[in-house]
Amino acid sequence: MSAQQDLHLVLKYNNATFNIDTIKEHQQIIKQHGKVIWGIIKPTPDSPGVGKDKFQKIKDQVRNRIETYAFFVMNSTYKAVGKIADLLTKEEVRDQKHLVPAYYRDDTLDRCVAGVVIESIEPLENEKQVKEALIRYGTQDGEVALNNQTNPLYVSMKYPLTFHKVITDIPDESIRSIVGATQKYIASKGFYYTGRLIENFYLSLRTKPFVILAGISGTGKTKLVKLFAEALGATEENGQYTLIPVRPDWSDPSDLLGYVDLQGTFRPGPLTKVIQRALQPENRDKPYFVCLDEMNLARVEHYFSDLLSVMESRRWDDEQSGTITTTELDLGHHSQADPSHDRLYIPDNLYIIGTVNMDETTHPFSKKVLDRANTIELNEVNLAESLSFYHQTAEDEVAEEGPTTRYGNPFLRADYLILQDAFSSETASLIRRVVEKLDGINQILAQAHLQIGFRVRDEILFYMLYNDRFQLMPEQEALDFQIMQKILPRIQGSSMNIKRILVELFNRLGNTNLSEQDHGLYDEMKLRVEANPPYRRSLSKLAEMVRRFEEDGFTSFWMA
Template identity: 55%
Template sequence: MSLPTELASIFRVKQKSYKMVLVLSMIGIWRETQQRFISLDSIAERFLSYCRDREVNNLVVDIPPNSMASRWSEVSATQVKAILDTPVEALRSILAKNDRNELTFTYAIWDGGEEVLTELERYANRELESYYTELQSSSFSLKEHLSHILLTYRTAKQEPFANHPLGTAFRRTIPEGIRQYPFISDHIRVQGSVGQGNWATVPWIALMDTRLTGSTQYGEYLVYLFAEDMSSVYLTFNQGVTKPIRDRGRRAGYTYLENKVDQIRKQLPLVGFTKDDRIELTTSGLGRDYQVSTVAYVRYDSNNLPQNEQLVADLQRMMEDYQIYVQSQLQTAANEEEEDQIEDEESEEVETLSVTQRLSQIRSFIQNRGFSYPDGLIENFYLSIKTKPFVILAGISGTGKTKLVKLFAEAMGATVQNGQFALIPVRPDWSDPSDLLGYKDLSGTFRPGRLTEVLYEASKPENRSKPYFICLDEMNLARVEHYFSDLLSVLETQEWRDGEIATAPLISAASLSSEEDQQKYGDLSIPDNVYFMGTVNMDETTHPFSKKVLDRANTIEFNYINLLQLPDEVVGETITEAVAPNSFLRSDFLQLVDALDENRELISETTQSLAQLNEILEGIHAHVGFRVRDSVSFYMIYNRRDNLMSADEAFDLQLLQKILPRIQGSSSAVRRVLLELLKVCLDRPLAINELMEDLSPVYNEAEFLNAQSQIKYPQSARKIVFMLRRLEEDGFTSYWLS
């Protein structure tokens, strides 16, 4: 028979083997005695005997908690009773405890008779063997890797940073090894760093529950911290210090972190871990940051590292404490939401899905609506929004630009019906911001525009955790700079205020006449939960974009159409929208300095690539500035953080969306710049001087690019070839020509 539903999931979370061994001990004693109420002393003795037998026979078994002993032979039955408190609590759905310190199964299980108990016994044995197999199958040794780092890091710091094996160990090998442990849940993100571009003073390996935090800059997480002199490594329960200090200032930030430390120490058992501020990593300013942010730790000296089993056991015990804290935070948020009857901001900001899971959900939603977009487009659209809340979708009419915005918004729970999605058609006669923001009539009464109405709703406290999408349809039918310039300028004033992104006022209270208008719209700004999309059709009836606009947006092109691609057949249950918190789309960085500590290497590589392009673009005065540098860097950081595409694929899209839209003209200088850029895309020599005289080799885009195997930036290369052909045939070229 199959187990009842309430029993089939009791071992789903296998943080240790204790639950399975406890159940097997109780069933074994019942078979021998037929007593339904079993003393905790008897269960503890049976439990201890099981663990000792596996230990003696060199079979894999969880080692005792660090606070008790290193081997089960050194643990007493009295100590085991304390160990069993946690699994007994975890199995409260099937176990009961009376005043005589006896355990029994619930009536529902006894009513099922021996058949249910036999099936439960098989289930526990099966799950136990599966757990042990997972533990044994891992060839990863935490001790070997920690020891190697402690022995070699100081020497490595004297060697070139780029492509160093230690960097690979921190970023890939060790995180992948730790993720193999069965007590590491799917919510845990493991990330390591030896610095960005230069060797870090204190390298680290962090384990973050993505339901609390996605960055070491804020929130709570576990992290291995290596002392600067490599004399020791600490396993710590820690907090991110960057964001609290940035938002509150150093003094107030320290106070906040210290109060949080006291709160967590009182809340969690943290048995066997040190709880003080004597963590010693470096003599620099970082030392004080770690002292005030560390909740608990265990120190391992480089000349006396414990056995691998002990290191893993310590990590497992601290992970158990961490998960208790995570669950309490999630429960607190849920309780506050229920009590207040509103979507509490803190609760809504908890994203239960990873970025890849959320994007997969969005893609499935769109496909189930009968629409299909090229591979990678949804990821690119997400990264573009995350980088800057203004995206331009360009291309010929009927390619699904507006539909993409609407479906993406609906997949996140933003619809026309709930007011979180607004489609605003642009009129050719728009000449100033009043067409969007509103105007004062002859009586002096303020008449809000559609945009102002959306901003007002999005700014309400109960709505700040919901994303709002504004789609400006056919936005270049009028000159964008005339009606949209105020918004572009205000977007540039974004700054962090009390954990939120705020801008300067878009509508000043002083400009409004009535007290009612002043209270409602006065000092209205652009909140961080509003995202602007513009659709563009380029033809003789529309206006071109200035560099001021292009610098502030990612331009996604929709010109490559495959009419033979038919919508996928909808299979299975129709997927409905799943509300996503604003944190999924909101930028994590506003200035490059915010991202520098953890991403220095990637930022350096990106900046060097842009500098190479700038040398080429200077020939036609189309080179980019700091705003584009920061935007491209953020795009690359978000992409690498969630592993959405390769670095070359991401930079290819940024070259296509941030650089090429700036290029237009008819001169030979434009031709040379395009050829130089094509050379970068191909990543191989190109006969530029010959092509300056005769462009016929690149006339046939497909033949030319197919002849170039392993193109570094294929999408940009294809666009450049198209632009060169238009230059040759028409005497003028532009990114925007279709």
């Protein structure tokens, strides 16, 4: 079937009718349920509905997986485009009225003659292109009369149009340029992040879909998650980015996953709703991002431990297609009340990022949490350097960019779950070098029973192997990030043994010969760090931890 024979809809609306943002109201329902019903309302009893032949044609197109669109028009201007998932009769609309926006769910639904099920609504990037491509259905070049009273209008395309095509074929050679484009997008929004933060964030997500962003308030942790997701085409509007603020009174998984009410009905939590959307067959190639904002306002082990355990059950579902599955989530005794929530698991297109502040209002992390995440610290604040960034972008007249491409889940999905997946003759040398370094570090950590296990070793190796494949940063710099994120957060205490471990780690990484008994130890360490040696980030953190020990008699990775 050619593009000219396919049937699409033009749906007109007017925000002034109900004094609301019509598109936004429908996008909110998509965000909650993964789809929305756009009701076709008869303005008068004599107004025509949807012709049976056209109704059936659109249903057949959708059934045959032909992409079918709805173009949303206000004041004779194309505003947005949506992908049609189905057409419903007026009786079917009433049966699914929870998918109808509340502003006309009750008062106006009686005049609804049909419903268009929309699975995504996004702003049009090029209205002129759409105007030139659309023609009246059944004609060769008939102009679409947007100003007449008919609603909906039936249209076809002179030539195929694609809207936010999701790119899933992503070779290794393209990863570096995509990460660079992501940095450029974030900069265009006026946000400045130092060093190789974006590369590190990407590698951490690729290694494991659970990352913690830690640091003082106001460093842009939450904004980083949102903008990174946006750069890949995942937004709040299309339901692929969700912010979940954590409350201090959360005490068990039901706050995230849901609960059974007194009537026996399961009420899905915010994370369960995202998981349901991500598991829809049409969404399996799209990444979904969840930002748990201020994650440690409540005790993470209380409300998140079950999810951590399920994450650790990741295994290959189909090695040929590269899909990953987990054990099922325990949502409580709700299945009899609502079987639609059965058999949920954490899909491989779901990425959970927690933001945390470490101060007197928050809770510390246990080793169980730290072992299972890359903990990226955003405490490096250089006010003068960031100011020069804004001067430079002003001079260069950097335009605000929008995400012009939607990258599919293969951009982030893990290729390695166990070390055997990564081991080959090409990777053996890198693996050996990294493990030798980790063995030396482990011997030092063992003095206080802080040594890392096989899980942490493997995840560090995965990170290093991805970095080597995609050539994002030098090997030593990548290992520096991993020591900072996977090893140093484990160290805390008030015994002299802890200070000795910090100094020995500094000596091993910095190739120095300092002693914990040295006078002016911190000053000497600081001088070495200022010389910009290899493993500078880890050395700087070790020096700060020694300084805190000398001043307070106690130290930890977290500088509260």
